[in-house]
Amino acid sequence: xxxxxxxxxxxxxxxxxxxxxxxxxxxxxxxxxxxxxxxxxxxxxxxxxxxxxxxxxxxxxxxxxxxxxxxxxxxxxxxxxxxxxxxxxxxxxxxxxxxxxxxxxxxxxxxxxxxxxxxxxxxxxxxxxxxxxxxxxxxxxxxxxxxxxxxxxxxxxxxxxxxxxxxxxxxxxxxxxxxxxxxxxxxxxxxxxxxxxxxxxxxxxxxxxxxxxxxxxxxxxxxxxxxxxxxxxxxxxxxxxxxxxxxxxxxxxxxxxxxxxxxxxxxxxxxxxxxxxxxxxxxxxxxxxxxxxxxxxxxxxxxxxxxxxxxxxxxxxxxxxxxxxxxxxxxxxxxxxxxxxxxx
Numbered sequence: 001x002x003x004x005x006x007x008x009x010x011x012x013x014x015x016x017x018x019x020x021x022x023x024x025x026x027x028x029x030x031x032x033x034x035x036x037x038x039x040x041x042x043x044x045x046x047x048x049x050x051x052x053x054x055x056x057x058x059x060x061x062x063x064x065x066x067x068x069x070x071x072x073x074x075x076x077x078x079x080x081x082x083x084x085x086x087x088x089x090x091x092x093x094x095x096x097x098x099x100x101x102x103x104x105x106x107x108x109x110x111x112x113x114x115x116x117x118x119x120x121x122x123x124x125x126x127x128x129x130x131x132x133x134x135x136x137x138x139x140x141x142x143x144x145x146x147x148x149x150x151x152x153x154x155x156x157x158x159x160x161x162x163x164x165x166x167x168x169x170x171x172x173x174x175x176x177x178x179x180x181x182x183x184x185x186x187x188x189x190x191x192x193x194x195x196x197x198x199x200x201x202x203x204x205x206x207x208x209x210x211x212x213x214x215x216x217x218x219x220x221x222x223x224x225x226x227x228x229x230x231x232x233x234x235x236x237x238x239x240x241x242x243x244x245x246x247x248x249x250x251x252x253x254x255x256x257x258x259x260x261x262x263x264x265x266x267x268x269x270x271x272x273x274x275x276x277x278x279x280x281x282x283x284x285x286x287x288x289x290x291x292x293x294x295x296x297x298x299x300x301x302x303x304x305x306x307x308x309x310x311x312x313x314x315x316x317x318x319x320x321x322x323x324x325x326x327x328x329x330x331x332x333x334x335x336x337x338x339x340x341x342x343x344x
Contacts, residue, residue: 003343011105027074057079071092091121104137108281123160130199148206155300164199164206209251250274251278260288270321
């Protein structure tokens with residue numbers, strides 16, 4: 001019955017069954033922003049600055065999100081006490097310091113952090129980013145698949161939803177190689193779609209997909225009925241079909257695109273059956289450009305950031321696919337104690 005998983009997803013969704021979530025677990029992008037504004041190296045960015053920004057994000061946007069995505073190293077100590085009680089809590093498991101090998105990227109979890117600790121800390125869901133491209137070396141693919149599968153098993157054990165984020169990336173040998181958290185210049189629809197198809201298999205235990213646009217989000221054509229729109233929509237439709245066939249709800253990530261660009265991404269995604277979004281920089285990146293003036297950042301977050309969230313929420317309510325927990329197993333129960341005996 002997996003009642004914990006169902007309840008966790010309910011906590012992450014709006015009453016209407018949509019996921020309108022904000023990510024603030026980003027570490028390298030925020031570190032790079034602080035470093036640029038302070039005129040220092042990223043390695044010299046202080047804990048206090050990271051904590052201050054994450055506290056601002058929760059303070060300004062927490063009440064307007066169905067859930068927020070925290071990392072344990074900065075967001076938890078910064079803002080757990082500021083997260084509104086009605087806002088769900090999704091928690092990051094993977095370390096942002098992946099291993100970049102010639103054959104592909106290898107993910108691993110944050111040191112001293114686990115599914116069990118996320119559950120015990122009150123998390124409603126576990127988020128894992130798996131860098132993945134189907135044309136990576138076999139040993140890399142085996143590592144990434146095993147990593148996700150083992151986390152899926154732990155999420156089953158602790159009865160907590162697994163939110164899986166998939167991102168295509170450039171190989172080190174590529175002329176356009178970067179380790180920045182941006183859309184890969186090498187991304188092609190088939191790489192995205194085959195990645196989703198792989199992890200839609202039941203053995204991985206994914207409860208909610210956090211997916212990137214199958215085409216560069218910054219370059220999606222207007223939805224004007226043109227052949228270009230039809231081609232772009234086909235990529236989203238194929239992605240939606242994979243998720244629908246697997247019975248897995250899905251949301252979109254923003255991948256560093258602007259707010260207007262992300263609204264367009266969501267229009268395509270909702271036409272393909274998406275259930276919402278889990279967005280970060282599309283919501284709060286521009287207001288944070290006023291750092292280190294925290295007062296100005298807060299003001300812009302409450303104006304511009306909130307306005308972006310409201311626009312996305314209205315679009316979601318109008319066009320998004322709703323998710324609702326299935327409790328039909330209760331309908332067959334006829335006697336006291338059946339639930340206690342059946343729930344494993």
